Amino acid sequence: MRIAILSDIHGNIAALDAVLTDIASRGVDRIVNLGDILSGPLFPCETADRLMALDLPTIRGNHERQLLTLASDAMGPSDRYAHSVLQPRHRQWIASLPENLWLADDALMVHGAPDGDLVYFLETIEDGGTRAATADEIEARAGGIAAPLMLCGHTHVPRIHHRPGGGLIVNPGSVGLPAYDDVHPMPHKVETGSPHARYAIAEKGADGWHAGIIEVAYDWEGAAACAQARARPDWAQALRTGTL
């Protein structure tokens, strides 16, 4: 079993299409999507239509939850733009997505961590940025779940963690947004340092699951120009460089 893992697409359809093309050359059994799919100044509707047609195993991220539950004047600018353009069919689709999802009986998909879509699973916020979480921090956040494979997103930082007791946790990084800043739960920056779209492939062998991160080039200058035209110079900089 080979699984391609996508997360944090954030409406970046050019990055998504480049990743889907790359995946098609690698022969996977299934593709899964870990949420934060549409929010941002790029192409929420086109991204939703592409993914609805593919009907992938998909969970919602915090941004899908926010799009469905927050008043528009309480949204940040990325959710507000998506909210302003999404059509009823898109809202119906994101409302249908589960928070967590088991793939077969040995792989669990979560957006942040098992107990929350805003929890950083494999990173820890420190000194205005993030560092790799320790094994003890990760076990505390895993909540006693002993799945052989756990898939998480949300931080946009690609990381593969081998649990001391066995099992693998994979964050594929972000397809669509390689840097961002946030104020929750305290102000911090996340910068991957390059503009590539990222995803992961996990494969189950005789000795259990293993995984790799894949970086894909795409037209990030075009995506950055779109963000700039929609009054998001912060996104333009992040898309073009992977830095803030």
Ligand SMILES: [Mn+2]
């Ligand atoms: Mn998220």
